[in-house]
Amino acid sequence: xxxxxxxxxxxxxxxxxxxxxxxxxxxxxxxxxxxxxxxxxxxxxxxxxxxxxxxxxxxxxxxxxxxxxxxxxxxxxxxxxxxxxxxxxxxxxxxxxxxxxxxxxxxxxxxxxxxxxxxxxxxxxxxxxxxxxxxxxxxxxxxxxxxxxxxxxxxxxxxxxxxxxxxxxxxxxxxxxxxxxxxxxxxxxxxxxxxxxxxxxxxxxxxxxxxxxxxxxxxxxxxxxxxxxxxxxxxxxxxxxxxxxxxxxxxxxxxxxxxxxxxxxxxxxxxxxxxxxxxxxxxxxxxxxxxxxxxxxxxxxxxxxxxxxxxxx
Amino acid sequence: xxxxxxxxxxxxxxxxxxxxxxxxxxxxxxxxxxxxxxxxxxxxxxxxxxxxxxxxxxxxxxxxxxxxxxxxxxxxxxxxxxxxxxxxxxxxxxxxxxxxxxxxxxxxxxxxxxxxxxxxxxxxxxxxxxxxxxxxxxxxxxxxxxxxxxxxxxxxxxxxxxxxxxxxxxxxxxxxxxxxxxxxxxxxxxxxxxxxxxxxxxxxxxxxxxxxxxxxxxxxxxxxxxxxxxxxxxxxxxxxxxxxxxxxxxxxxxxxxxxxxxxxxxxxxxxxxxxxxxxxxxxxxxxxxxxxxxxxxxxxxxxxxxxxxxxxxxxxxxxxxxxxxxxxxxxxxxxxxxxxxxxxxxxxxxxxxxxxxxxxxxxxxxxxxxxxxxxxxxxxxxxxxxxxxxxxxxxxxxxxxxxxxxxxxxxxxxxxxxxxxxxxxxxxxxxxxxxxxxxxxxxxxxxxxxxxxxxxxxxxxxxxxxxxxxxxxxxxxxxxxxxxxxxxxxxxxxxxxxxxxxxxxxxxxxxxxxxxxxxxxxxxxxxxxxxxxxxxxxxxxxxxxxxxxxxxxxxxxxxxxxxxxxxxxxxxxxxxxxxxxxxxxxxxxxxxxxxxxxxxx
Numbered sequence: 015x016x017x018x019x020x021x022x023x024x025x026x027x028x029x030x031x032x033x034x035x036x037x038x039x040x041x042x043x044x045x046x047x048x049x050x051x052x053x054x055x056x057x058x059x060x061x062x063x064x065x066x067x068x069x070x071x072x073x074x075x076x077x078x079x080x081x082x083x084x085x086x087x088x089x090x091x092x093x094x095x096x097x098x099x100x101x102x103x104x105x106x107x108x109x110x111x112x113x114x115x116x117x118x119x120x121x122x123x124x125x126x127x128x129x130x131x132x133x134x135x136x137x138x139x140x141x142x143x144x145x146x147x148x149x150x151x152x153x154x155x156x157x158x159x160x161x162x163x164x165x166x167x168x169x170x171x172x173x174x175x176x177x178x179x180x181x182x183x184x185x186x187x188x189x190x191x192x193x194x195x196x197x198x199x200x201x202x203x204x205x206x207x208x209x210x211x212x213x214x215x216x217x218x219x220x221x222x223x224x225x226x227x228x229x230x231x232x233x234x235x236x237x238x239x240x241x242x243x244x245x246x247x248x249x250x251x252x253x254x255x256x257x258x259x260x261x262x263x264x265x266x267x268x269x270x271x272x273x274x275x276x277x278x279x280x281x282x283x284x285x286x287x288x289x290x291x292x293x294x295x296x297x298x299x300x301x302x303x304x305x306x307x308x309x310x311x312x313x314x315x316x317x318x319x320x321x322x323x324x325x326x327x
Numbered sequence: 328x329x330x331x332x333x334x335x336x337x338x339x340x341x342x343x344x345x346x347x348x349x350x351x352x353x354x355x356x357x358x359x360x361x362x363x364x365x366x367x368x369x370x371x372x373x374x375x376x377x378x379x380x381x382x383x384x385x386x387x388x389x390x391x392x393x394x395x396x397x398x399x400x401x402x403x404x405x406x407x408x409x410x411x412x413x414x415x416x417x418x419x420x421x422x423x424x425x426x427x428x429x430x431x432x433x434x435x436x437x438x439x440x441x442x443x444x445x446x447x448x449x450x451x452x453x454x455x456x457x458x459x460x461x462x463x464x465x466x467x468x469x470x471x472x473x474x475x476x477x478x479x480x481x482x483x484x485x486x487x488x489x490x491x492x493x494x495x496x497x498x499x500x501x502x503x504x505x506x507x508x509x510x511x512x513x514x515x516x517x518x519x520x521x522x523x524x525x526x527x528x529x530x531x532x533x534x535x536x537x538x539x540x541x542x543x544x545x546x547x548x549x550x551x552x553x554x555x556x557x558x559x560x561x562x563x564x565x566x567x568x569x570x571x572x573x574x575x576x577x578x579x580x581x582x583x584x585x586x587x588x589x590x591x592x593x594x595x596x597x598x599x600x601x602x603x604x605x606x607x608x609x610x611x612x613x614x615x616x617x618x619x620x621x622x623x624x625x626x627x628x629x630x631x632x633x634x635x636x637x638x639x640x641x642x643x644x645x646x647x648x649x650x651x652x653x654x655x656x657x658x659x660x661x662x663x664x665x666x667x668x669x670x671x672x673x674x675x676x677x678x679x680x681x682x683x684x685x686x687x688x689x690x691x692x693x694x695x696x697x698x699x700x701x702x703x704x705x706x707x708x709x710x711x712x713x714x715x716x717x718x719x720x721x722x723x724x725x726x727x728x729x730x731x732x733x734x735x736x737x738x739x740x741x742x743x744x745x746x747x748x749x750x751x752x753x754x755x756x757x758x759x760x761x762x763x764x765x766x767x768x769x770x771x772x773x774x775x776x777x778x779x780x781x782x783x784x785x786x787x788x789x790x791x792x793x794x795x796x797x798x799x800x801x802x803x804x805x806x807x808x809x810x811x812x813x814x815x816x817x818x819x820x821x822x823x824x825x826x827x828x829x830x831x832x833x834x835x836x837x838x839x840x841x842x843x844x845x846x847x848x849x850x851x852x853x854x855x856x857x858x859x860x861x862x863x864x865x866x867x868x869x870x871x872x873x874x875x876x877x878x879x880x881x882x883x884x885x886x887x888x889x890x891x892x893x894x895x896x897x898x899x900x901x902x903x904x905x906x907x908x909x910x911x912x913x914x915x916x917x918x919x920x921x922x923x924x925x926x927x928x
Contacts, residue, residue, distance in 0.1 A: 029456055037468055044472035150603075154596035156548045158555055159588040162574060166581050224746040227702050232761040232812060233734025236726065246751050258458065265463035269552045273574070283464060284556055287471035295471060299464055306459050322751060322796040 015318070022314045026307035033303050034296065038082065041292050042075045048095040051290030069095055082296065091297040096289035101297040104282055109301060111180050111278035114194055115270065116263040119201035123263075124256055126202075127209025131252070134210065135217035136240065145210060152207030157266050161200035161273040168196060178275035197274050201266050205259040212255040216248040223247070250317055257313040261306055344533070347608040354604020357597040364594055368414030375408035379564040388580045397586050400569070401576040406583070409564040410590055416554075416565035417547045417594065420481050424546035425539050427485025428492050433535070435489075436496025437527065441504065447497070454490035462487050466553060475558040477550075484549055488542050495538055499531045533609045540602030544595040551591055566591050630703060634722045635710040643675035643713070648852045649699070649737075649820055650675045652713035656691070656698050656876075658706060665708070668694045670876035676820065679850040681843075683863035683884070685899065686873030692856045693742075695873070696822045699854075700739055701729035717819060734765045738818035740842075742825040744805035748797035754781075754808050755793035758815060765816045780811040784841055803834035807841070814845055821846065824856045839866065860900060864888060872896045 049065040050057070057065075066072060070081070085092060091101035134145040169177030175196055181189035220226065221244060229239050268280025279298055286294035348354055367374060376396075383403035391398045397406035439447040465487060466480055473479040503526055547566075553559065554567025561568065566587040573583035635653050643650040656669040669691040676682045684692050697703045699714070701724070714721045716736060721729070733739075741747040749757060758777040762768060768776070774793075781789040784807040797805060806826065813821060823842060827835040843866045846853050855867060863870050863884060871881040872895065880893040891897045 029459060032456065033460065037465075041468060041472055046472050150596055150599050151592075153599055154544065154548075155592045156551055156555075156570075156588070158552060159570060159584065159591065162570070162577070162584050163588075166577075166584075170578070170581065224741060224743060225749045227697075228739065228741055228747040228809070229749065229757075230702055230730070231700055231733055231739035233730055233732070233765050233816070234761055235730060235764075238764070243749050243752070247749065261459060261461050264461040268463045269556060272556060280463070280556075283467045284558075287467045287558075290471055295468055299468065302461055302464055303459075306461065310459060320751060323798055 018318055019311070019315060022311055026311055030300070030303045030307050034300050035079070035083075037299055038079055038292075038296060039075065041295065042078065046290040046292060048290045048292050051288070052096045082293075086296075086300065091300070092293040094286070094291055094294045096286070096291045096294075101293050104294060105279070105297055105301055108277060108279050108282050110182070111276050112264070112267045112271065112280065113305070114183065114190075115197055115201060115267040115276070115278065116260060118194060118198040119205060119263045119267075120256065120260045122198055122202040123205035123209050123259060127206045128213055128252065130206065131210035131213030132217055132240075132245070134214040135221070142214070145207075145214065149207040149211045152204045155203075157200050157204055158269045158273055160203060161197065161270050164196050164200055165273060180274075180276045180278075193274075193276075197267075197270050197276065200273070201263055201270050204266075205263060208259055209252055209255055213248060213252040216251045217244055220244045220247045246320055250321055253313050253317055253320075257310050260309045264302060264306070344608045348604060351604045351607060353600055354607070357600035357604065360593065360597040361601065364414055364590075364597075365418060367411055368418050371408075371411040371415060375405075375411045377405035377408045379404060379408040379412040380562065381405070388576070388583075398583075400572060400583055401580070402572075406569075406586055409569055410566070410586055412564040413566040413569060413587065414590065414594075416477065416563060417550065417591070420477060420550035421543040421546040423478060423481035424485040424488060424550075425543050427482045428488040428542055429535070429539065431486055432489035432492030433496050433531075436493040437500055439493070440497040440500025441527075450493065451497075454493050457487055458490045460487060462549060463552070463556075466549075466558070470558050475553075475560065477560075480553060480558070481546065481550065484546060488545065491542065492535065492538055495534055496531055499534065500527050503527050503530055533605065537602045537606045537609070540598045540605070544598040544602075547591060547595055547598075551587075630705060630707050630709050631725060632698070632701070632714060632722050633708070633710040635712045637671075637712050642673050644677070646677070647675035648678045648680075648717055649854075650713055650715045651695075651699060652711060654695060654698055654711045654714065655709070656694050656703065657708045659708075668876055669698060672873070672876070672878050674871050674878060674881060676852040676854055678819070678852055679846075680869065681846060681853045681855055681867045683867035683870040684854055684856045684873060685858060685860065685863055685870055687858060687899075690873040691876040692873055693824050694876075696739070696824050696854065696856055700733060700737060700822060701726070702739070734761055734816045734818065736818055737820040737822065738813040738816070740806075740810055740813045740821065740823040740826045743829045744802050744809055745797065745829075747809055748800075748805055750797050752796070753793065754795050754797070754800070758793075758808070758812055761812065762815050776815070777811070780815055781808070783845075784808075784811045785837070786811075802830050803838065806830060806834075806838055810838070810841065810845070814849065814851075817849065818851065820852045820854070822854045822856070825858070826855070827862070828857075842866075872899065 047062075047066075049062045049069055049071060053062055053065055070078065073081075082092065089102070091105070093099065094101055094104060097104075130145055134142045165177045168174050175192055177196075180193050183190040226239060226244065229243055230236075267278060268283065270276075271278040271280040279302070282294060283298045285291070286298065371379075381404060383399070386395075386399050386403040387401055389395055389399040389403075395405050395407065397410065400406055400409070435450050439450040462484060466483060469479055469483045551565070551567030551570065554565050555571045555574070557571060559565060559568045559571075569587040570584060570591075573580070573587065576583065635655065637653050643652060652673045654669055654672040655667060657665040657667045660666045672691070672695055674682065674684070674695075684695065686692050694703070698707075698709050698711075699721075701721070703709060711722060716732065721732075724732075748754070755774070755777060758780065759770065759773040762773040762776060763770060766773075777793060778789045781792055786792050786804065786807055792800070792804065792808070800808065806829075810826070813823075821842075826842060827838050830838060839862060842853070842855070845851070855862070857863060867884050869881065869883050870887050871878045872887075872893065873879070874895045880887065880891070880896045882892075887896065888900070891900055
């Protein structure tokens, strides 16, 4: 088991390394100009050149890369070229917002998606068809549009929840819940549908397996067969779907943040992109990829706990 | 998906699929909506009543009117015209993304599936990598380098979506590669590339269309999301950009968010429904099975056995442990009728007796067994004039009542040991749980009993076997575990469905011997389903011969071997005596009622 986790972790780190390295060279070699980005369109060529020297952009790309990587490994992500603040400070203040959104949405999706998926599998007919329709809607309506409509109904018209702003969990837990509820609903609808659909299909597939009939021939109750044997065998594909949905939720969060004026990582990345602020872009990328690696690792561990063959392999 | 598109590619089949698609109203509706949207977007320069960029500052935020059917936006531009023009951006975005995804995903999938060496490893690794990238961040990186033009973003998104098509193509190729006709094609001298083109591409077109419609929908959603974030050309009207602008005037005119949102939702929904309709038309077997409607699982899985109209004839002795008279099992067929797989079977088993149930594949032996156990799928209809176990009638019993009887009164040994053990649980838990539940004994007692049972069925290292998962067992071991499980709660009747067919020849005799010993020790009644007269002669007391859902002859073994009456019995016996297995032989059918192959034997 430990060897398995170590192997998955190593492959995750390789993945993060490849992505970050690839993106670094992509940014450097396609002509992003952080100096021009920081100073704006109206700065003179001399000013930009001075800035370029300050930022060390005149050095060979490989040297710059090594510089960035060796500092990053020590936890130093450098300075934002546009704002003159340490990148790490930006991330530490902004990341919790995005992570609460994505993690919250994925937890809600896991819970509700599993429940609905199982119910649809064992209740063919109207309930199942209703879920199919919801699935299509959940996919077809852009989540930021759903977010706008939610804000319109629950914040503007009904005034139940705030339309904008974010309160930190540590400052006021109830306030945090109120600010995060609508964004999480908007972000989770698509994932709920995707997970429910996946689990529905795999529960139905598992029910047709020979061993379910044999378990029934032993006289076990339908409920106990469903809750232990069927669910356990049906959950691995749903888990894979969950990790894919988490990646989608990280992307979705960046857009949803704009609707609710949340100061998350999305707006940081968008500003950095406008200013060609390579240090900040790299920092955001590194953190996001590491987060994805972490979530994939958790899913792998759960997966192997459920599936004895994976553990042995 | 992968097993859905096995290979019948005759033109007839594609015609049938086309007809199935055309008959699907939802799919045709979606297609019509998409055609409408496409035409509207293409003809936008002609159809749009105004220039979409025409700013009229005196006419901002007008409500819908005959002049402006959808009103005007915050700059006084006509919303309808902008919706029409905006469709062009969405459709272009989708076209660029899907083209890229297909161009990247399909060829790599073909190569990876066909030459499954280092290239497959590398491509699969890259595909996993692409799938773990949050798309918006990558797009932000690309935009900061290459600008926010439609082509670079959508090409990047196409690359990010390509793993989906890569995996699809690869799995289809691997399936097809395993098919014999590829070998045949190779033997007849076609080169590798030709083989790929001729066979594999024709197989994946359908599934590819299904995926493509989803990817197209995804493209529209992500592209509008980027526009909403401000990564777009503000001079070019687009649905996402309109949403972004509407959001800026959200408090003054919230209704402006509806038109672009509905345009996006409607287009993507049509694409998804179109994809589903194509998938349906391709006739994924699972899809039809899943949609069959009658598949309630928690409330009464198996059909209740109904009392037949025909009265019982008392053709079976009243003292028998199990009496079955006129058992009929039917399944609904496509054209609306019913087909009988078991058509009036009567049989009985006395206490401590072994009845051999013999017949070729598809004769209804397994269906009869499952009918008695109450383990038929919900779509089956079952009736009988008489069905008693130990004098109690099983007719009309609910699933919960049948469940009480299973395990303790009657038990079942399956044919294929490996697929009949739950792969995710240890042998111990699969043995112990039913005993605790059915016998109400403590866990320690159940564990002790399980050890005793395993050692009784001939497993030496019971401790190791108890801790093992099914995939760690050999077929013979697994079957011994299943037999131990079947007898663990002391049933009076054991139904063994071809218990040795799937086993290695060397262990077949041992397992059969084990069953006979257990039957004698416990004085169980047993129905042994088999197609092998050698087995019958070895251990059965009486034998019932089944053909096409009917029992054609039922007599004590010695009598039957000495003087077979029915021509079918004679034929089966002859083929056995010649040393050939009885499988696959055919004699003319003597009675109506063709089985439909539900028999698992």
